[in-house]
Amino acid sequence: MKKRLAMLFSLSLITSSFLAACSYGNDSADATTGGKKVLNIVEPSEIPTMDSGKAKDAASSLPLRNTMEGLYRVGEGDKIVDGMAEGEPTVSPDGLTYTFKIRDAKWSNGDTVTANDFEYAWKRAIDPATKSQYSFIMFDLKNAKKASKGEVGVDQVGVKALDEKTLEIQLEKPVPYFKNLLTFYTFLPVNKKAVEEHGDKYGTTADTLVFNGPFTMSEWKTTSYKLVKNDTYWDKDVVKLDEVNTQIIKEVSTAVNLYETNELDFARLTSEHVANYKEHAEFAVRQDPSVFYLRFNQKNDVLKNEKARKAIDLSYNKQGIAETILNNGSVPAKFFVPQNFAKDENGKDFRSLNGDLWTGTTEDAKKLWAEAKKELGKDTMKLEFLTSDTESAKKIAEFIKGDLEKNLAGLTVDIKQVPFKQKLDLEAKSDYQMTMVGWGPDYQDPMTFLDMFVKGHTQNNFNYDNPAYDELIKKAQNSNDNAERWAAMAEAEKMLDAEAVISPIYQRSTAYILKDKVKNLYMHAVGGEFSYKWVDLK
CATH class of the missing domain: 3.90.76.10 (Dipeptide-binding Protein; Domain 1)
Structure with missing residues (x-):
């Protein structure tokens, strides 16, 4: 989903x-x-x-x-x-x-x-x-x-x-x-x-x-939609609401103002709004197993270089994004399969198998970038960075752009912000260079995060192709032994890190008022x- x-x-x-x-x-x-x-x-x-x-x-x-x-x-x-x-x-x-x-x-x-x-x-x-x-x-x-x-x-x-x-x-x-x-x-x-x-x-x-x-959906507009109770539903006696009105609102401050005037019953919060409401009786935070990350399209001459991808991953401040821009309980992601998501029959978190991955320093990034430039035979490079047009997407993209251009000499990042639907279409066509994506699980198993990197997968629009990775996923999919499955998937996640196939940014939490x-x-x-x-x- x-x-x-x-x-x-x-x-x-x-x-x-x-x-x-x-x-x-x-x-x-x-x-x-x-x-x-x-x-x-x-x-x-x-x-x-x-x-x-x-x-x-x-x-x-x-x-x-x-x-x-x-x-x-x-x-x-x-x-x-x-x-x-x-x-x-x-x-x-x-x-x-x-x-x-x-x-x-x-x-x-x-x-x-x-x-x-x-x-x-x-x-x-x-x-x-x-x-x-x-x-x-x-x-x-x-x-x-x-x-x-x-x-x-x-x-x-x-x-x-x-x-x-x-x-x-x-x-x-x-x-x-x-x-x-x-x-x-x-x-x-x-x-x-x-x-x-x-x-x-x-x-x-x-x-x-x-x-x-x-x-049922009675109205559907670009900026809103309305659901009404379905009187033909088999379990309709359980349903208490008559209507759910949903508005598509981009600015957090707009949503907060509407909440304060009792025109909204729920609003998400970030940054300074969290500080303003954290003592409020209606304030709450929940962590979910959604991970936001950068996808690198390996069709691109720069991004097909492993050292360039690793340099990008290590050159921006993930903690600053999670704690300052979002400030909603989200945590920096040094992993792809989220924490507190998948547990084995003994209650052991899958995250414990690998711990933190995607680690290194800004100095490591600069060294890798210099090596990448030498391998590519280029001293200056330009990358287009695709994001959606929400308020946080704009802030995070600008933050990452600033860090990349500061730490990776000769790199220029052009941000391309488009509506969400258009962004999905561009990604599906592999018509992008670098994009910021969120992935939430479709079912409660690490495989929902890992199988999309297999060659030919409909979500693999970033042109990653590694037969060894594909074999690990196949092994996990065909095994009935959970320990064997998890070991194969843990090895696959390590491979994503080793090759810098993606750059995890943060695991999302939602701060909200209800x-x-x-x-x-x-x-x-x-x-x-x-x-x-x-x-x-x-």
């Missing part, structure tokens, strides 16, 4: 120019007298798509999480709870075949949700014609990888509706995190009638969509950040 949700993130700050939602102050009074219960929040970026087969980012994953429902969904404390699956699946002794029963549920257009909706959606996402950048997350399904390459037809993929209420899934190998994986948005069902009616326009406007989750009246707003480590299903206003 994506990391999870890939999830590819825009930086976690908030964006827009105006607020269209009604004042929560009025709705709050009505909430206790039979009126509407309305939650007003902000998000950092516009939604690129609501087509679960084409989504590839955090901005899309949040509304998808709350308007759609797969076999499972994520609940309180990131526990997996039932969605369209009714009861536990039947699993074959070899762990390769799962059989699910689909509960009695309706789409928002009145159609019955069936096993066919899952088969259609999954095969559509895998079909090369769909051009899904997230088809890779389904490669555990039998023949899915081959079908995505056109080597076999999608009819050979291991998902089949045995009847309207029975879904059979066949895997290539046992997958220890399979249940968790099924909460991800690429595994959502899709209403075939809606897709066929709207064609390429499906998922681009609210009126092209059909929903089976707790909410109105006391908002209860049960569950925040998640995987997939869309929030669940609105259980929210109530008191």
